[in-house]
Structures are given as structure tokens and as C-alpha cells.
Amino acid sequence: MQKKVINIGLMGCGTVGGGVWKVLDTNRDIIRKRVGIEISIKKVLEKDVDKAKAAGVPVKKIISKPEIIFDDPDIDVVVEVIGGTTLAAELIKKALMAGKSVVTANKDLLAQDGQELFQIAEQNKVDLLFEASVGGGIPIIRPLKECLAANRVETVYGIVNGTTNYMLTKMSDEGSSYSDVLAEAKQKGYAEADPTSDVEGYDAARKLAILASIAFNTRVSFKDVFVEGITKVTARDIMYARELNCAVKLLAIGKDIDGKIEVRVHPTFIPQNHPLASVNDVFNGVFIHGDAVGDVMFYGRGAGELPTASAVVGDVIDCARNILKGARGRLSCTCYDHKLIKDIGETRTKYYVRMKVLDRPSVLAAIASVFGNQEVSLASVIQKRNIENIAEIVWVTHDVLENNIQDALKIIGGLSIVEEISNVIRVEG
Amino acid sequence: MQKKVINIGLMGCGTVGGGVWKVLDTNRDIIRKRVGIEISIKKVLEKDVDKAKAAGVPVKKIISKPEIIFDDPDIDVVVEVIGGTTLAAELIKKALMAGKSVVTANKDLLAQDGQELFQIAEQNKVDLLFEASVGGGIPIIRPLKECLAANRVETVYGIVNGTTNYMLTKMSDEGSSYSDVLAEAKQKGYAEADPTSDVEGYDAARKLAILASIAFNTRVSFKDVFVEGITKVTARDIMYARELNCAVKLLAIGKDIDGKIEVRVHPTFIPQNHPLASVNDVFNGVFIHGDAVGDVMFYGRGAGELPTASAVVGDVIDCARNILKGARGRLSCTCYDHKLIKDIGETRTKYYVRMKVLDRPSVLAAIASVFGNQEVSLASVIQKRNIENIAEIVWVTHDVLENNIQDALKIIGGLSIVEEISNVIRVEG
Numbered sequence: 001m002q003k004k005v006i007n008i009g010l011m012g013c014g015t016v017g018g019g020v021w022k023v024l025d026t027n028r029d030i031i032r033k034r035v036g037i038e039i040s041i042k043k044v045l046e047k048d049v050d051k052a053k054a055a056g057v058p059v060k061k062i063i064s065k066p067e068i069i070f071d072d073p074d075i076d077v078v079v080e081v082i083g084g085t086t087l088a089a090e091l092i093k094k095a096l097m098a099g100k101s102v103v104t105a106n107k108d109l110l111a112q113d114g115q116e117l118f119q120i121a122e123q124n125k126v127d128l129l130f131e132a133s134v135g136g137g138i139p140i141i142r143p144l145k146e147c148l149a150a151n152r153v154e155t156v157y158g159i160v161n162g163t164t165n166y167m168l169t170k171m172s173d174e175g176s177s178y179s180d181v182l183a184e185a186k187q188k189g190y191a192e193a194d195p196t197s198d199v200e201g202y203d204a205a206r207k208l209a210i211l212a213s214i215a216f217n218t219r220v221s222f223k224d225v226f227v228e229g230i231t232k233v234t235a236r237d238i239m240y241a242r243e244l245n246c247a248v249k250l251l252a253i254g255k256d257i258d259g260k261i262e263v264r265v266h267p268t269f270i271p272q273n274h275p276l277a278s279v280n281d282v283f284n285g286v287f288i289h290g291d292a293v294g295d296v297m298f299y300g301r302g303a304g305e306l307p308t309a310s311a312v313v314g315d316v317i318d319c320a321r322n323i324l325k326g327a328r329g330r331l332s333c334t335c336y337d338h339k340l341i342k343d344i345g346e347t348r349t350k351y352y353v354r355m356k357v358l359d360r361p362s363v364l365a366a367i368a369s370v371f372g373n374q375e376v377s378l379a380s381v382i383q384k385r386n387i388e389n390i391a392e393i394v395w396v397t398h399d400v401l402e403n404n405i406q407d408a409l410k411i412i413g414g415l416s417i418v419e420e421i422s423n424v425i426r427v428e429g
Numbered sequence: 430m431q432k433k434v435i436n437i438g439l440m441g442c443g444t445v446g447g448g449v450w451k452v453l454d455t456n457r458d459i460i461r462k463r464v465g466i467e468i469s470i471k472k473v474l475e476k477d478v479d480k481a482k483a484a485g486v487p488v489k490k491i492i493s494k495p496e497i498i499f500d501d502p503d504i505d506v507v508v509e510v511i512g513g514t515t516l517a518a519e520l521i522k523k524a525l526m527a528g529k530s531v532v533t534a535n536k537d538l539l540a541q542d543g544q545e546l547f548q549i550a551e552q553n554k555v556d557l558l559f560e561a562s563v564g565g566g567i568p569i570i571r572p573l574k575e576c577l578a579a580n581r582v583e584t585v586y587g588i589v590n591g592t593t594n595y596m597l598t599k600m601s602d603e604g605s606s607y608s609d610v611l612a613e614a615k616q617k618g619y620a621e622a623d624p625t626s627d628v629e630g631y632d633a634a635r636k637l638a639i640l641a642s643i644a645f646n647t648r649v650s651f652k653d654v655f656v657e658g659i660t661k662v663t664a665r666d667i668m669y670a671r672e673l674n675c676a677v678k679l680l681a682i683g684k685d686i687d688g689k690i691e692v693r694v695h696p697t698f699i700p701q702n703h704p705l706a707s708v709n710d711v712f713n714g715v716f717i718h719g720d721a722v723g724d725v726m727f728y729g730r731g732a733g734e735l736p737t738a739s740a741v742v743g744d745v746i747d748c749a750r751n752i753l754k755g756a757r758g759r760l761s762c763t764c765y766d767h768k769l770i771k772d773i774g775e776t777r778t779k780y781y782v783r784m785k786v787l788d789r790p791s792v793l794a795a796i797a798s799v800f801g802n803q804e805v806s807l808a809s810v811i812q813k814r815n816i817e818n819i820a821e822i823v824w825v826t827h828d829v830l831e832n833n834i835q836d837a838l839k840i841i842g843g844l845s846i847v848e849e850i851s852n853v854i855r856v857e858g
Contacts, residue, residue: 019721023579023580023721024579026581026720027579027580027581027720027721030581030646031578031579033646033763033765033766034578034646034763034765035578131576137721137722137723137725138722138725139568139572139575139576139577139725139727142571142572142575142576143568143571143572143576146568146571146743146746146747147560147568147571147572147740147743148568148739148743149460149463149464149742149743149746150452150453150456150460150738150739150741150742150743150745150746151452151456151739152455152456152459217459217462217463275707275728278704278707290566290739291455291456291735292448292452292456292566292735292736292738292739292742293566293567293729293730293735293736293739293740294566294729294730294733294735294736295729295730296566296567296568296727296728296729296730297726297727297728297729298568298725298726298727298728299704299725299726299727299728300722300723300724300725300726301722301723301724301725304723306720306721306722306723307721307722307723309579309721310577310579310580310719310721310722311576311722312579313578313579313721314575314576314577314578314579316579317575317578317579318575321759321760322756322759325754325755325756325759326754326755326756327751327754327755327756327759330750330751330754330756330759331750334462334463336462336463337462
């Protein structure tokens with residue numbers, strides 16, 4: 001019998017869930033025509049009935065027991081937008097095992113338990129799609145898995161956290177301090193009351209784990225990613241960045257260098273003429289270099305009710321098309337490789353080092369010679385005279401080994417002529 | 430019996446065909462692992478044997494009769510990269526009717542005969558994929574058809590011709606004249622000996638026809654697109670654009686306004702802070718606004734051997750995945766609607782108008798009053814004194830109807846106080 005409708009079980013009706021309801025409701029007609037079949041939300045799992053009602057869900061569709069969805073043979077696709085890693089994991093597993101395709105936006109869970117979930121999806125011959133987990137509404141997961149599948153991907157650079165990008169943009173445009181822009185971001189609703197996951201880079205690291213797993217065909221988890229947040233970035237660093245013709249971004253960086261993987265999230269100086277330098281405010285951008293395609297970039301809103309719902313519903317449509325064609329599980333996990341993930345000490349990049357030193361003739365030479373002894377090759381130096389015999393010096397290195405520069409900085413930090421090493425920020429491009 | 434290899438018949442071994450051979454050869458292993466099966470070029474149709482040999486194709490694979498491909502039941506996918514609209518059309522039709530999936534980069538053909546070809550593909554239950562036809566290696570067709578399928582797309586803005594973008598970038602950066610940069614572009618191989626198709630906007634119009642057909646779910650052909658090339662853009666216009674904080678780009682614009690379609694290609698002033706304003710040199714960018722996702726942009730190399738091959742081989746991989754899953758023809762043509770395409774006279778936008786007038790007190794008022802009488806509302810005016818009693822005036826209008834401004838310009842052009850209307854360029858954003 002020909003199917004007449006693809007039924008969805010929506011789990012969670014918060015911001016994203018509400019957006020999913022709205023998009024499927026508003027664009028019902030064009031989606032039906034594009035897919036060739038009606039897509040309809042049959043049940044909405046949400047304990048807070050008022051929240052679901054506020055999103056426009058009729059009361060009779062709101063349920064509190066997930067079993068109603070698992071046990072309903074007419075429900076084809078489960079959308080998990082509850083978030084978190086405990087209940088969500090349980091619900092997704094049960095849905096997959098009940099033979100439902102699953103769409104999720106849950107980056108925390110995928111960056112932690114992706115491997116297990118994809119195995120269960122594969123065993124049950126259903127789809128597990130997650131376009132919304134990285135970059136909100138920006139198409140990036142599917143383009144990477146499909147459109148760019150002919151490429152050996154060499155690097156992935158992502159601005160994948162809107163909160164910190166908004167903060168760094170503000171600091172840069174207005175010269176404001178970190179704490180001022182954080183307060184403003186909270187007030188505008190761009191930062192949460194507890195901003196740890198954003199400002200410490202954890203959110204970006206989870207997204208990088210997902211991106212790198214796909215780009216490099218090897219499992220990368222959150223715990224594999226080196227993370228450094230933006231809490232130490234000052235208006236002064238941003239001023240120097242501008243002098244060096246750079247922008248400061250919290251960059252999620254993935255590299256495949258001769259089959260060894262680098263995955264790191266940290267504040268980064270990038271040249272002003274790099275396409276990512278103009279990705280400002282809450283916007284996200286993912287910049288990929290493939291051996292055939294060269295440089296490509298994907299840009300858009302990385303969060304928000306409707307942009308995220310756009311990606312979730314796009315995945316639902318994909319599930320529907322696979323169901324109609326008998327092709328569920330068409331694109332399974334592509335982590336077929338087991339590549340070594342480098343320790344941060346083994347990575348190479350350029351560094352910006354800002355320090356305060358005694359303003360004496362031989363100081364520059366003394367510090368430069370420590371760098372040299374530790375094989376840290378220098379590209380440029382800016383010296384500014386400050387107050388009371390103290391000068392500020394900014395060094396930019398060539399590509400050097402992280403272990404070498406850390407050794408050098410330990411020695412330099414111990415010199416009597418050095419007042420403080422104020423900040424160290426990596427430089428790309 | 431389980432398939433052991435997906436065999437390709439490659440038709441054409443010029444720049445793109447050679448690139449397809451190279452990408453499939455270089456990345457054979459990772460593609461096999463990603464798809465789960467070997468993808469191999471079995472035959473290469475190319476009259477110029479030396480050209481195919483130069484690309485690395487073994488002589489025994491080079492053929493001159495397409496029937497060898499059509500009649501080979503082991504060939505699953507045909508890649509058409511011959512170009513042109515006559516022979517290519519015949520070959521694609523025969524391939525589809527022989528039950529082969531087809532991948533093509535042929536924008537000219539699709540913008541002209543797309544409807545017929547997609548019908549044949551659908552009747553034969555095979556794929557007809559064409560990611561490379563717009564934006565070279567940039568993923569744009571599949572993201573639009575799949576990832577953004579939940580959206581009502583409102584606008585598509587594309588910088589989709591690398592030659593003209595290179596030329597406008599050079600004119601802007603160096604203040605060079607149109608003819609100087611055209612000569613330089615030819616010398617660098619960015620422009621062909623006969624640059625008509627690029628500089629007159631025909632190439633961009635073909636790509637827009639394809640993009641608009643997908644974005645708005647209605648058939649748009651090349652002949653539906655209003656086209657104006659960059660041949661009249663002068664260094665002086667670019668100078669004024671800069672004064673107005675704008676960049677000049679050859680923009681392919683598609684809009685769906687209440688179910689009526691606008692499709693036009695012309696030089697356009699766009700604000701410097703628009704993401705497309707930083708798409709420079711030979712790079713392409715496609716900027717889409719959807720009702721759920723908001724603004725998204727796709728950026729990368731719009732042409733070249735390997736970038737284009739990246740898209741072609743990506744499509745081949747998609748065909749292979751569909752074959753393995755028994756899901757050929759998974760995503761057919763989505764032009765289910767029949768929307769009205771507006772005449773250019775019925776479109777509304779802003780206009781920049783540069784003219785030379787007699788330098789007399791009442792001239793500005795006289796011209797402004799003609800604009801006013803024709804319902805052309807003015808946003809700003811710049812007057813520069815030139816030599817010998819002649820002044821240059823630049824007007825920028827608000828959003829006005831094309832018919833109204835054309836009427837106004839006819840009257841203004843006939844005024845004795847007006848020496849010439851030097852240029853008229855549309856302004857977006």
C-alpha cells in the first residue's frame with residue numbers, strides 16, 4: 001500500500017522543537033509538493049504542556065510517555081530536540097531499535113556517543129541524521145558527506161559558536177572589555193546565564209569533533225579536542241591583531257597532516273582578507289580545503305529557533321525521501337579509518353606572544369636568543385614603550401612546534417628582565 | 430549478485446573530463462572506502478586520443494563511438510563533459526534511455542532543455558545530476574534541493590561568473606579600465622578569446638536559470654532571464670560605488686515575490702558590508718535567503734579543472750550510492766509549479782544614474798522634478814563640477830518600478846540641459 005503521510009514523533013518542544021513545529025506547519029504545502037507526500041507531526045513528547053501549546057501544538061498531540069511514539073507503527077521518524085546526553089541517548093537508542101529514523105540536533109551527545117548511536121542505526125537499517133548539530137541552519141554535514149565526497153579534506157576551519165563570535169566582534173568593533181561584552185551578550189540573550197560551555201570553547205569543540213569525524217573519516221570525540229576559550233582575550237590583544245592586519249576569532253581547527261589528525265579550538269589570529277575574518281556577530285562560517293575543490297566556505301546563522309529548525313526539517317525530508325525510495329540508512333557512518341590524533345604538543349603553528357619586560361637595551365636580544373635556542377623562529381616583533389621602565393613587546397613566530405614554544409616561554413617567564421608573559425594566541429593562515 | 434564496481438563511461442576528456450579522471454585516480458582509495466565499492470572509469474569517449482592520453486587515460490580505454498558506452502550493460506553511470514547543446518543533448522538522452530544515470534556539468538544545455546531531460550530521466554528511473562553546472566566545485570544544487578528543502582526561498586543572489594568577477598575586482602582594486610582588465614584576463618586565461626558569453630552575462634544567466642528553477646520550484650529557462658553585461662561599467666562608476674560604500678558585482682538575482690518570479694543578471698551596486706561584496710577575483714558566491722534559515726552563503730572556486738571535477742565526482746558518488754541502495758532517481762525534478770515570470774519593466778529596485786548636465790542653478794531641480802513626475806523617488810544625489818560648464822551628477826533612487834525610471838530617463842535624456850546619461854546601474858540591499 002502506498003504511504004499517504006510520513007508521521008513524525010517530535011521529542012521536545014523547546015526553542016528548536018517549537019521551530020520544527022512552526023516550519024512544518026507554515027511550509028506544509030511546499031514541503032508536500034517537494035517530497036511528494038505529506039509530512040505531519042503526529043505526537044509531541046513534552047512534559048511542559050503549556051510550552052507545547054504556546055508553540056501551536058494542539059493538546060491532543062501532546063504526550064508525556066515516549067513509549068506512545070516507539071509503539072506507534074505509523075510513526076516513521078523521531079525528531080530528538082530535548083538535548084542533554086542521558087535521557088536523549090536513551091530515547092534515540094529506543095527509537096532506532098524500534099525501527100524509526102532519527103533526526104537530532106544534539107551535538108553534545110554525538111560528540112560523546114556518536115559511534116555507538118551510528119552502529120545501532122546501521123544495525124536497524126534506519127537513518128540517523130544530524131545536520132543541525134553543527135552550524136545551525138547552514139548546510140555543512142550533508143555537503144561534506146556528499147558534495148565533497150570526492151575530496152581528501154585537508155583542513156576544516158570553523159567559526160561555530162555564535163556567542164563567542166558576537167563577543168569577539170563587539171570587542172573588536174568597540175574596543176570593549178571581555179567582561180562588558182559578556183554582560184551585554186547575556187542581556188541580549190546571546191549568552192546563557194552560565195556561559196561556560198560557550199566561552200571556554202566546549203560547544204565549539206563538540207561541533208569540531210563532529211566535523212572532523214566526517215571530514216577525516218575517523219572517529220573524533222569531544223575529549224580528543226584541545227580546547228582553550230576566549231576568557232583571556234583582551235582589548236589590547238585585539239588592538240595588536242589589527243596592527244598585524246588580523247582578526248581574532250574562536251576557531252575550531254581540524255587538520256589531516258599525512259594521516260595524523262589535529263583538532264583544536266582556541267582564539268586565533270587570522271588575516272583580515274581571509275573569508276572567515278568577515279564572519280561577524282552571531283554568524284557562523286565553516287571553511288574547508290579539499291584537494292580537488294580547493295577552498296570552500298559555508299556561511300549563515302549558527303543558531304536560533306528557525307535556522308536550526310530549517311536544518312532539522314531538511315533532515316526529516318531526507319528521511320522521508322529515503323523511506324519513499326526504500327533506501328533508509330542510505331548514508332551511514334563514514335568513520336572507516338583509525339587515524340592518530342596528535343597531542344597538542346606535537347602540533348605546529350604560528351604564535352603571537354605579548355609580554356611586559358624591563359625597558360633596557362639588551363632585553364630584546366636576550367629573549368630572542370631563548371626563542372632561538374628552543375628552535376622558535378621569529379617572524380616579527382613590535383616593541384611599545386609603556387610606563388615606568390616597562391615595555392610591552394609583541395612577538396610573532398613562524399610555524400613552530402607547540403612543545404618548543406612552551407619550553408621557550410617557561411624559560412623566558414623565569415628571566416628577571418621579564419615582568420610577565422601577558423598572553424599567547426595562535427596565528428593561522 | 431553483489432556489485433563489485435561501479436563503472437563510468439566518461440564522455441569528453443577536455444579540462445573537466447581530465448580533472449574527473451585525475452580525481453577518481455588520485456582519490457580512488459578514499460572514495461572506495463566512503464562509498465563501499467570501487468568506482469572506475471571503464472571507457473573514455475574522446476576523438477582527440479592525445480588529449481585523453483595526456484590526462485593519463487590508458488589508450489585501451491579511449492573510444493570514439495558512444496554506442497560502446499550505451500551498449501555496455503556494465504556501465505552504470507555516464508559523465509557528460511563534452512559541452513555544447515547539440516551532441517551533448519543527444520548523448521545524454523541516449524544514455525538515460527539506455528538506463529544509465531547521468532552526471533553533467535552542462536549549464537547551457539540544462540538552462541535550455543532541462544525540462545525534457547529531467548522527464549526522460551524520470552521515465553527511465555535513473556539519476557540526472559548536475560552539481561557542477563553552477564558554481565563549479567561549490568556545493569549549491571544539492572544543499573538547495575535537500576538541506577534547505579524546508580524553506581520557502583525568497584531570494585537568490587549569485588556571483589556565478591568568475592571571469593567578470595575577476596575583471597570587476599581588478600577594476601575596483603586598481604582603477605583600471607574595462608578594456609585593460611579584459612586584455613589582462615585573456616592573457617591570464619581567465620577570459621576566452623571570444624569573451625561574449627561571460628562579459629555579456631549569458632553564462633551567469635544560464636546558471637541563474639538553473640538556480641531559480643530549483644529555488645522556486647518552477648521552470649526557468651535562459652530566455653526568461655533579463656541580461657545585461659558588464660561592458661558599460663567604467664572605472665568612474667566604480668569610484669562612485671566606493672563613495673556610496675558599495676562594491677560593483679555582476680549579480681545573478683532571483684526573487685520570488687508573492688509567487689511571481691524575477692530573474693535578472695546585471696551589474697549591481699551592493700553594500701560593502703554584504704557578504705557577497707568580499708567575494709573577489711575568480712571566486713564565486715551564492716547567497717540565499719530562506720524563510721526559516723535566514724541568510725546563508727556558499728563560497729568557493731566557480732570553475733577550473735579540479736574544482737569542477739570535485740562536483741562531478743561528488744555526483745558520481747551520489748549515483749553510486751543510489752545504485753547500491755536501489756534508489757536510482759531518488760531526487761527527481763522539483764519544478765512542480767508554474768509561476769509567472771515578471772517582465773523586467775515590472776520589477777522594482779534601486780538605481781544609480783550617472784549623467785552629465787549643464788552646470789546651471791536650476792538644472793538639478795528640473796531633473797528631480799521629472800523623476801518625481803514619473804514616481805521615481807530619490808534617495809541621494811552627488812554633484813561634481815567638471816570642466817567647461819558641464820557637471821556630473823549621480824542620483825540614487827529608492828525602490829522604484831523599472832518602467833517608471835525608464836520613462837523618466839527618456840524624458841531627461843531629451844532635455845536640452847542634459848548632455849548625456851552616462852550610465853544606469855541597479856542597486857540591491
